[in-house]
Amino acid sequence: MFWLKARSMQGSTIKYIGTALVLVTVAFTGTSLKISRQHPGVLSADTLSHPAQFGFGRVATAAEIAALDIDVRPDGKGLPKGEGSATEGRAIYGLKCAGCHGATGTEGPNDRLVAGDTTRARRIRAIGNYWPYATTVFDYIRRAMPFNQPGSLTDQEVYSLTAFLLHANGLLAENAKLNAKTLPQIKMPARDKFVPDDRVDGPEIR
Amino acid sequence: MQQRDDQDKSITGGRISRRNLLAGAAAASVVLVQTASGKAFQAALTASERGPEDPTKVPGVPPGTLGTRSPFEKLAKIYSDTSSRTPLQDLQGMITPSDLHYERHHGGVPAIDPAKHELVIHGMVDKPMVFTLADLKRFPSVSRIAFLECSGNYRGANDGKIRPQEICGLTSQSEWTGVKLSTLFREVGVNPKASWFLAEGGDAAVMTRSVPVHKGWDDAIIAYGQNGEAIRPEQGYPIRLFLPGWEGNANVKWLRRIELSDAPFMTREETSKYTEAVGGGKIRQFSFTMDARSVITFPSYPARVEKGWIEIRGIAWSGRGKVARVEVSTDAGKTWQHAALQEPVLDKAIAAFRYLWNWDGNPTEIMSRTVDETGYVQPFLKQLMAARGGNMGYHFNPVTAWYLQKDGQVLFKAT
Structure with a gap:
C-alpha cells in the first residue's frame, strides 16, 4: 500500500486504480502541486526536485538582440542615430499619414494627433494634451505606422514625423533638429497628470 | 422561406x-x-x-476528423474593425468556446509559422536567451482556468436595447496551458534590480506593454495552449503572455520578446491608451487589476419572459481573487439575496451563478453584484463615476440592471 497526500490544492482529484496507476489531475490552479511522498518508487506528480536551470533554449547573440530591440524609453535609451525636422516631416505626413489622421492631424477618421483647441471639444486625447512622453511618439511610429505599411519608415523619417507632430502641437520649433539628444528633453504638457494606480484590495471604490 | x-x-x-x-x-x-x-x-x-x-x-453521420456545432445553433461574435465580442447571453457554464473568445488587436491577426517563432528574453539578465516553441514545451507546464477581459469593456444604451454581449462581451474564459514565466526568469537569471519587463508581440503593431517584474514571479504564464489545443491565432498563436486577473491588453499576444528593465518603457498602449481620467485633472496609469464584476445573462435583452418561476443566471469574476459571493436584487436594489455559485469557484476566474425567483408579473428591475474575497463590492455606475470625478472610461465595472416590463420585455438599465 501507498498513499499520496495532496496539500494546498483546489479542485484536485486523486484517483487510485489498483496500486500501480495514480492519476493526479490538477485542473484548476496555477499553484505548483506539492506532494509528500510517503513511499519511494511510486510514480508521482512533479516537482519536488525542480532544478535551478533546465538548460533548454540557447544563448541569444548580440546581433539577434539588436535586430529586435527597437524600443525607446523616456530617458532616450534606444533612440537611434540620425535626426529630422518638422519641415521634412510635413511632406512625409501629407503623403503617408494624412489619409487616416486628417490634413492637420485633427480631422480623423483615425486617432486625433494634434490637440488644437481643447476648450471646445471634450475628451480630446491628442499628443499635445494627453501623451506624457515625446519618446513614445517616436517608438510608436517606428514600430507600427503607417498602419498599412508598418515598419517601413527610415529612422530619419521617423525623427522628421515626430518633429512635425510635436511642432503641430506647439511643442517644437519648425526648424528645430530632433535627434537622440533633443527628443528626451521635450517636456510634454500632460506629464504631471499621470498618476500610478492607487486601487487596493478591499471595499474602497476608486 | x-x-x-x-x-x-x-x-x-x-x-x-x-x-x-x-x-x-x-x-x-x-x-x-x-x-x-x-x-x-x-x-x-x-x-x-x-x-x-x-x-x-435514417442512419446518422459517420465519424469525421472534426466535430461540428449543430446548424441550429447560431452562435456568433459581434465584431468591429478592432475587436469582436463574446455572445455571453448565449453561453453556458464557465468556459468560452475558443472560437467565441473575444478579440482585440492593434494590427490584425498575424500568420505565424510556429517552427520559425522564437521568444527572446534579454536586458537585465545574466544570460540573454532564445527559446523556440519546442524549447518552451520542454519546461514544466501548468494549466489554469482564468478569465481574460479588455479593460475598455462597458457600454450602455439609452433605449435599453443592448445585450450582455454588447455591454461587456470583451470578457471570456479559457483553460490556459504553458510554462510559468518564473521558470524562464530563473533560466535567464533575472537581475534582482530589474523592476519591469517589456513584452512585445510579433504582430503588425509590434505591440508592447511594460509589466512589473513581480507579476512575472507571481503567476504569469507564457501560454501555448487554450482549452486543450494550441492557442487560436486570434488569441496569440503560437504563444502569448497570460497575466491572471490583469487587463487584457497587457497579456501580449504573439509574444516574441521580453526585455528586463529598471523602469517602465511608457509605450503608446500604457500612456495614450488604457489610462483613465480619475478626477482632479489626473489620469491613472498602469491600472492592471480587473475589478470584480458580474452580469445577469438571463433574463437579459432581447428576451421576453413570463411571470412565474425564472432562474436568473449570470457570470461573476474578480481580478483580485475568488468571487466570495454574488448578490441578486429583484426589487431595483432595495433588498439583496445570495445567489448560488456553481462550483468550482476559482481564483481570478469567471464563476456561474443562479438565483431562482418567482416573478409576480409586476414591472421591476433585477440586478447582480459581485463581492470578492478581498471585500470589494461591485459598485453602481453612479458610485463609480463619483469616485472618478464624473468620468467613465477604462476599468468600468458597474452593476448592470435589467428592467422587466409588464409585457415581459427585458431592457437594459444603467445604475
Whole structure:
C-alpha cells in the first residue's frame, strides 16, 4: 500500500486504480502541486526536485538582440542615430499619414494627433494634451505606422514625423533638429497628470 | 422561406450521397436568429442542415476528423474593425468556446509559422536567451482556468436595447496551458534590480506593454495552449503572455520578446491608451487589476419572459481573487439575496451563478453584484463615476440592471 497526500490544492482529484496507476489531475490552479511522498518508487506528480536551470533554449547573440530591440524609453535609451525636422516631416505626413489622421492631424477618421483647441471639444486625447512622453511618439511610429505599411519608415523619417507632430502641437520649433539628444528633453504638457494606480484590495471604490 | 440548395437538387437527380441521405424529406424548418442589433430574422437552413424528419429512420453521420456545432445553433461574435465580442447571453457554464473568445488587436491577426517563432528574453539578465516553441514545451507546464477581459469593456444604451454581449462581451474564459514565466526568469537569471519587463508581440503593431517584474514571479504564464489545443491565432498563436486577473491588453499576444528593465518603457498602449481620467485633472496609469464584476445573462435583452418561476443566471469574476459571493436584487436594489455559485469557484476566474425567483408579473428591475474575497463590492455606475470625478472610461465595472416590463420585455438599465 501507498498513499499520496495532496496539500494546498483546489479542485484536485486523486484517483487510485489498483496500486500501480495514480492519476493526479490538477485542473484548476496555477499553484505548483506539492506532494509528500510517503513511499519511494511510486510514480508521482512533479516537482519536488525542480532544478535551478533546465538548460533548454540557447544563448541569444548580440546581433539577434539588436535586430529586435527597437524600443525607446523616456530617458532616450534606444533612440537611434540620425535626426529630422518638422519641415521634412510635413511632406512625409501629407503623403503617408494624412489619409487616416486628417490634413492637420485633427480631422480623423483615425486617432486625433494634434490637440488644437481643447476648450471646445471634450475628451480630446491628442499628443499635445494627453501623451506624457515625446519618446513614445517616436517608438510608436517606428514600430507600427503607417498602419498599412508598418515598419517601413527610415529612422530619419521617423525623427522628421515626430518633429512635425510635436511642432503641430506647439511643442517644437519648425526648424528645430530632433535627434537622440533633443527628443528626451521635450517636456510634454500632460506629464504631471499621470498618476500610478492607487486601487487596493478591499471595499474602497476608486 | 427556404432556398432549394444543391443537396436538394442532387436528390431529385437520383444521386445518393451522405448529404442527401441526411437531407431526407425534411419539412421546412426555420430558426430564429438574433443579429448584432437584436433583430430577429429567419435563417434558412439547407436541407442537409435540417436533417431528416425522423432521425430514427435514417442512419446518422459517420465519424469525421472534426466535430461540428449543430446548424441550429447560431452562435456568433459581434465584431468591429478592432475587436469582436463574446455572445455571453448565449453561453453556458464557465468556459468560452475558443472560437467565441473575444478579440482585440492593434494590427490584425498575424500568420505565424510556429517552427520559425522564437521568444527572446534579454536586458537585465545574466544570460540573454532564445527559446523556440519546442524549447518552451520542454519546461514544466501548468494549466489554469482564468478569465481574460479588455479593460475598455462597458457600454450602455439609452433605449435599453443592448445585450450582455454588447455591454461587456470583451470578457471570456479559457483553460490556459504553458510554462510559468518564473521558470524562464530563473533560466535567464533575472537581475534582482530589474523592476519591469517589456513584452512585445510579433504582430503588425509590434505591440508592447511594460509589466512589473513581480507579476512575472507571481503567476504569469507564457501560454501555448487554450482549452486543450494550441492557442487560436486570434488569441496569440503560437504563444502569448497570460497575466491572471490583469487587463487584457497587457497579456501580449504573439509574444516574441521580453526585455528586463529598471523602469517602465511608457509605450503608446500604457500612456495614450488604457489610462483613465480619475478626477482632479489626473489620469491613472498602469491600472492592471480587473475589478470584480458580474452580469445577469438571463433574463437579459432581447428576451421576453413570463411571470412565474425564472432562474436568473449570470457570470461573476474578480481580478483580485475568488468571487466570495454574488448578490441578486429583484426589487431595483432595495433588498439583496445570495445567489448560488456553481462550483468550482476559482481564483481570478469567471464563476456561474443562479438565483431562482418567482416573478409576480409586476414591472421591476433585477440586478447582480459581485463581492470578492478581498471585500470589494461591485459598485453602481453612479458610485463609480463619483469616485472618478464624473468620468467613465477604462476599468468600468458597474452593476448592470435589467428592467422587466409588464409585457415581459427585458431592457437594459444603467445604475
